[in-house]
Amino acid sequence: MSLNKLTIKEAGQGLRGRDFSSEELTKACFEEIDGKNVGLNAFVELDREGALEQARAVDEKLAGGEELPILAGVPCAVKDIINTKGVRTTCCSPILRDFVPPYDATVVEKLKEQGMVMLGKTNLDEFACGASTEHSFFGVTKNPHNVKCVAGGSSGGSAAAVAADMCVYSVGTDTGGSIRQPASFCGVYGLKPTYGRVSRSGVTSMASSWDTIGPIAKSVEDIALVMQAIAGRDRRDLTTLDVAVPDYSSFLNGNVKGLKIGLPKEYFGEGVKKEVTDLVMNVVEKLRESGAIVKEVSLPMTKYAVAVYYITMPAELSANLERFDGVRYGKKPVKPSDDLVDYYFKARGEGFGDEIKRRIMIGTYVLSAGYYDAYYKKAQKVRTLIIRDFERVFEEVDVLAAPVSPFPAFEIGELVDDPLAMYMADVLTIPANAAGIPAISCPVGNTIAGLPVGLQFMAPQFEEGRLLTAASVLENL
């Protein structure tokens, strides 16, 4: 078996058994990247020297008999919206095309403490705004299962890199579905943690009250291992909570006997492709046979989540991107004006792509005088009702199971000129972000056309363990 195809667990065991070195494992990943990245466009930046240096350092320690964390020497890819000290971090935006961060994001710092080998940075929709990675300054990421299709978004590069075995695992961000949807499109696992479970420090903010950071991997066990390393309170992000981090691997006990699984009927309704529903229900049936108690539940506010999201998210985004003015952050305009305000207009007009301009316009409009109450305030109230929906059903069931996306990966170009249709692609993933609850995307098989389909489990805040239990049973069905 090629080394780059290993899971974290397998790689960790191989490294400890001296079956191969981290340098060999890292080189195997770079060989795969060299063979596939021209076609897939998953990576936008590589750090060969840095990665090999990190790998050799781990090899030396292992040779010296040192006990190292399981992630030590295992190659990882990092979404290019997460700061990596000394390695270009662009958010796939023209306005940051030359930016080299002077410090690491907390999540990178934590993974480095574990001995991570960082291969490079992965593609995304500009500032994580999109569901297809088509809005990237570096061009679209293609789906490893069918290169005519998108890999999903916004963490399309991170999901494709894992699916194509160009890395062992990756890290992405999920504001409205950006980990789960690409993971489902590419046939890998992706976890969106509880809001505040993983530090956002050093990750460029998109919508601050929605943003989360989490792993994409080849197995549920790997998801647990990465979560163990990155979860926890961080004084640099005061929205992280002082809630004890459990031993995530202890939830992989493979037992769903008596676990109450709710099927929200709104997630199986109009607009969801039958092939997707059939694959998801096939697995749910098997979980029932394994002892889970399955019942239908209702989340009536589901259909309003897209509207809530596309009002409050652009509002937060437009405020967060205000600092990209060519002075505080971002490139200066090609022909800088002598007038400062004119300079800002030019820097932002040249520096942002289409989708970002669109969302800044939406956000500015809903926050402007006369529209604030009608749009922004109203959406914040409906968000409360979405949260109440979840609180009510979680009194009845332990987890919810549903499709991740109404359809499998779509063709490149199919939705790109119709923003509203693209926004609707997030309809089943947004509610979990609205309520700040964790959710995991698990592959459940392929369509007749050969495209992967994902099932998501959702659980109450800080109950990632329940997701891991359910997902680990599903994995072994």
Add this chain to the structure above:
Amino acid sequence: MIDESTVRHVSKLARIDLTDGEVRKFSGQLEKVFGYMEILNEVDVLGAAETSQVTGLKNVTEKDEIVRGQAGRGELLKCTELPVDSNQIRVSRAVK
């Protein structure tokens, strides 16, 4: 109604230069997006509070201590393309 003049007005508030082509394109697209937002009028929000934070955080105070940032002044100044003078960035004139 998101017509071209509204788009131009909002682009001024957002401080973004838009081309005439962008103004035309965005007005059509945003009209459709805001048309969809009307769906929220169906919802009765009487008695519902506004959610701006989902985990129940409250404001707290910390000890008044200096905490060093992850990057020093010199490293931060290296991030700008603009001329640096006496530890400051020189920008275009703001007041005439």
